[in-house]
Amino acid sequence: MEVLQILISGVSQGCVYGLIAMGFVLIYKATEMVNFAQGELMMLGAYLAYTFINILGMSYIPGFMATVISMAIIGVIIERGVLRPMIGEPPFAVLMITIGLGFILRALAGAVWGTETKTLSNPFTGSVARIFDLSIGYENLAIIIGTLILCGTFYVFFRFTRLGIAMQAASQNQLAAYYVGIPVKRIYSLVWALSASLAAVAGVLVAPVSLLEPVMGFIGIKAFCAAIVGGFGSLPGAILGGLIVGVAEQFANLYLPPGIAATTAYVMLLVMLLVRPQGLFASIQQKKV
């Protein structure tokens, strides 16, 4: 029973990793840029939700909506202002620029909301669902269900809508997408909007579990490990990788000494890169020539 309990908390932690990892993968698939500030976007989303709900006094659902919409706008602004000039630059320059962006966002959050930890008021904390003999906190349940809904939505979006298919096209070949009349630049902005709002959802969902602080974005690095374990560039892989890393971490916390447990995600990443660099769901092949 104890094992199952840990499994469930691992799954809910893994869903958070998975959600952030999906943001990485979305941007990487569409623009071939690696957004290292994804964790910071999540942090920003959580803080915006705090502003809407705790400071402005909106109720949970409208506050959630407002957060997602404003993060989408912020995503577009970041893309237009910072990353648009970098199209065609070497990937490493883009990587560096998003790292810098992460530092800026963290400093901004510290300046605006202060560094002391905050709690987001939400309808979940304190209630516990009992399924058979297992007790699951509502906040964890919300994370799991939210992830499931988002996965479904994304599947439908990329499979059936014009916009989703256009995004896939832009990601597969920029030039060819131009030729068939896809407005690639606008698609890029939309991808960033999508990814930033995804980060916002992750932020709002994770806020009841962890406290709000400017450094909460560091979780993004572990989510990155998850994305690579799952296979960078595959959305189901991102979720699966997140689950694997999350569950492994919970078990490591229990059975391994603390110093080793803290490195679980990184060790898994290194092992994965050694054994199967393309990840579990290999969707991207490097050019061989």
Add this chain to the structure above:
Amino acid sequence: MRFILKTRYQQDIDVFKHNGQRFWFGLLAMVVVVAPLFLDTFYLGELSLVYIYSIAGIGLMLLVGHTGLVSLGHAAFLAIGAYAHSWFIGKGIPLPISMLLAGLISASAGAMVGRPTLRMTGIYLAIATLAFAHIVEQIIAHWESVTGGFRGQVVPDAMLMGLDLGHGAPFYYLCLVTVLLCLLAALNLLRSPTGRSMVAIRDSEISAQSMGINLARTKTVAFAVSAGFTGIAGALFAHKLGYLAPDAFTMLTSIQLLLMVVVGGLGSMHGVFYGAIFIVVLPQFIAIMRDTLPAAIGQIPGLEPGLFGLILVLFLIFEPLGVYGRWLKIKQFFDEFPLYRKATHKRQKSYLRTERLR
């Protein structure tokens, strides 16, 4: 304008290209040698720090600027060098040998990480080094018998033949000599076949491979050499800090090192020194600004990393060649005075060059 008439093949690999360079660098050498006579202890310490960062920067520049591989975990090599040096000195090994050993250990750690991860390109390598740095951080924090764990440990004095090299002017000269040796080594490496193949790999892996360059070997060598230089820097850094604790070698340190080579100018050894001056001066500058600015702005927590990030972003967007690139442009402006055209250095718009098939 200066035109160099080459009359000997040897001129192609000369360290100094013409007498103007010999004169200016000679002058600079004289200034830095006599610096302890007219600088007080604080500025001398800061200058030593510039040299230490420069050594690490030389290592990172060889990797990032000349081989085109990105490492987000160079703080780990700095840490390995620092702890190894401190341990060797504690065991009574003489200073120069201990520094060399620290560099060697760091280099072999670099080769160990580098060898398997070099099959990957770009971001994967960056992430792998990041993961490695995190793991090293944890090892340092928990391997208490050697590293002292979270409490840290005092670095033994830098004694050489009864002379304390750990402070003031002697330490300054120690750093100066080390940085000069490292710089010479790096410049020589860049003029050798290995260095040339590193640059070839940066410019195009495919063409480098078709010229018969062994990619894996060259990349591993680049990684090991880079880690080795950083390890030597770590050894000096240990003396500079005086007290080693894991929080001196975090991801922020790695980013700082990377910021240094980007701001200085990728692909030039001049850039390393500009970058090192920059990251040593910036915190001082911020400290002064904090006092003069109104409290609401000056007291922002995390102002320093935020500013680092901002400067990084601005440089990458507006001046990807860094301070050294800007300097070259200014020089060219005066060289060709009325004829300078702005479009000379215009960046070409390009489409995304994809690295993947699907």
